[in-house]
Amino acid sequence: QEKEFNPNSTVQLRTLLFDYAGLKPSKKTPTGAPSTDAEVLKKLADEHEIPKHILSIRQKSKIKNTYLDKILPQLDSDDRLRTGFNIHSTTSGRLSSSGKMNMQQIPRDNPIVKGCIRAKEGNKIVAMDLTTAEVYVAAVLSNDKNLQGVFKEGGDFHGSIAKLVFNLKCKGEEVAKYYPTQRQAAKAVTFGIMYGAGAHKISEQVTKDSGEPFSKHDAQVVIDGYFKQFNKLKLWIDRSSKFIEENGFIYSYFGRKRRLPNVKSDNRGIRGHEVRSGLNFLVQSVASDINLLGAIDAHNMLKEVPFKADIFALVHDSILAEVEEDAIDAYKVLIRECVQKDRGLSIPGCPVGCDFDVGEDYSFGKFAKEYDI
DNA sequence: ATGTTAGGCCAC
DNA sequence: AAACGTGGCCTAACAT
Ligand SMILES: [Mn+2]
Numbered sequence: 425q426e427k428e429f430n431p432n433s434t435v436q437l438r439t440l441l442f443d444y445a446g447l448k449p450s451k452k453t454p455t456g457a458p459s460t461d462a463e464v465l466k467k468l469a470d471e472h473e474i475p476k477h478i479l480s481i482r483q484k485s486k487i488k489n490t491y492l493d494k495i496l497p498q499l500d501s502d503d504r505l506r507t508g509f510n511i512h513s514t515t516s517g518r519l520s521s522s523g524k525m526n527m528q529q530i531p532r533d534n535p536i537v538k539g540c541i542r543a544k545e546g547n548k549i550v551a552m553d554l555t556t557a558e559v560y561v562a563a564v565l566s567n568d569k570n571l572q573g574v575f576k577e578g579g580d581f582h583g584s585i586a587k588l589v590f591n592l593k594c595k596g597e598e599v600a601k602y603y604p605t606q607r608q609a610a611k612a613v614t615f616g617i618m619y620g621a622g623a624h625k626i627s628e629q630v631t632k633d634s635g636e637p638f639s640k641h642d643a644q645v646v647i648d649g650y651f652k653q654f655n656k657l658k659l660w661i662d663r664s665s666k667f668i669e670e671n672g673f674i675y676s677y678f679g680r681k682r683r684l685p686n687v688k689s690d691n692r693g694i695r696g697h698e699v700r701s702g703l704n705f706l707v708q709s710v711a712s713d714i715n716l717l718g719a720i721d722a723h724n725m726l727k728e729v730p731f732k733a734d735i736f737a738l739v740h741d742s743i744l745a746e747v748e749e750d751a752i753d754a755y756k757v758l759i760r761e762c763v764q765k766d767r768g769l770s771i772p773g774c775p776v777g778c779d780f781d782v783g784e785d786y787s788f789g790k791f792a793k794e795y796d797i
Numbered sequence: 798a799t800g801t802t803a804g805g806c807c808a809c
Numbered sequence: 810a811a812a813c814g815t816g817g818c819c820t821a822a823c824a825t
Contacts, residue, residue: 526817529808619813693811704814740809
């Protein structure tokens with residue numbers, strides 16, 4: 425009573441929710457303390473009015489403190505913000521970004537923040553994004569013809585996967601409509617496999633994404649069906665795991681080395697983590713290098729071309745640039761050529777997919793639509 | 798006053 | 810839950 429409360433303090437919030445208000449903790453932090461993260465707060469929102477206010481404050485302060493308040497004070501004299509890209513700061517060969525702003529963690533669905541990144545007069549922002557790049561890499565490395573076949577077909581990728589795994593009778597394009605849960609499950613397994621997730625994690629993920637309970641057993645059934653359908657993918661994972669466990673290192677297709685000494689740990693959990701790191705490295709590193717090598721080639725080619733286009737950021741599987749309006753089509757052709765170039769890692773006749781967004785700013789029209797009229 | 802850790806959360 | 814991979818930034822709380 426009468427005491428100050430700081431909603432940004434997890435320590436104080438724990439006391440308020442679990443001691444004073446009598447709410448029940450549902451999850452613990454790594455150190456054993458009761459968690460107050462968004463997942464916990466959402467559950468508690470039905471029983472008390474405090475959690476939803478905390479969620480609201482967290483969301484707003486995140487945007488304000490991390491992004492909006494960082495822009496104006498850090499602009500150069502030309503009203504541009506210049507931040508850093510680090511090439512030697514990850515174990516996978518990805519870039520990272522830091523300094524005045526991390527350009528690789530701009531909120532995906534926030535047009536207010538993204539709308540601040542604008543092209544100059546007569547130019548547009550052009551963003552290229554590789555489509556399911558890591559899965560494409562896995563399909564090539566494992567030489568799984570069924571998985572490669574899904575890329576060759578084209579269309580709704582996760583829908584096609586679901587159709588195969590669940591033996592659905594409708595057309596691939598109709599899966600999203602008639603079997604949304606199956607599609608969600610297939611999607612979760614696809615990405616889960618890239619991270620080495622187990623049935624438990626995948627069931628949690630599908631439950632969260634679909635809003636309907638999806639049991640661990642259901643998840644295991646999907647995983648089994650998945651690996652039955654994509655048998656060579658499974659064999660490749662097992663083969664790679666064995667190599668990692670026996671050698672304590674692994675090389676990517678492009679020659680990057682990941683050292684994994686903890687495969688010899690006494691701790692089963694640590695050993696498991698090390699193997700998952702190695703497996704993920706194989707796809708994450710190569711997918712990133714396809715984007716990076718493509719961007720480097722494009723940058724060099726852009727010097728020799730009669731139009732102006734400046735690449736200003738790389739976000740793991742995407743290339744952002746400011747491009748003269750008249751040159752956008754030519755720029756797209758050039759970028760596509762660079763990222764789809766055969767570097768020895770392509771599905772024959774089916775290069776990795778890429779798509780483009782074009783707009784005045786990085787929100788691609790959403791900011792103007794919602795706030796500008 | 799400065800440095801480190803914990804918890805949380807943003808991205809791919 | 811070392812369990813689902815790779816990063817960086819923010820605040821509070823604690824340590825030097
Ligand atoms: Mn993508």
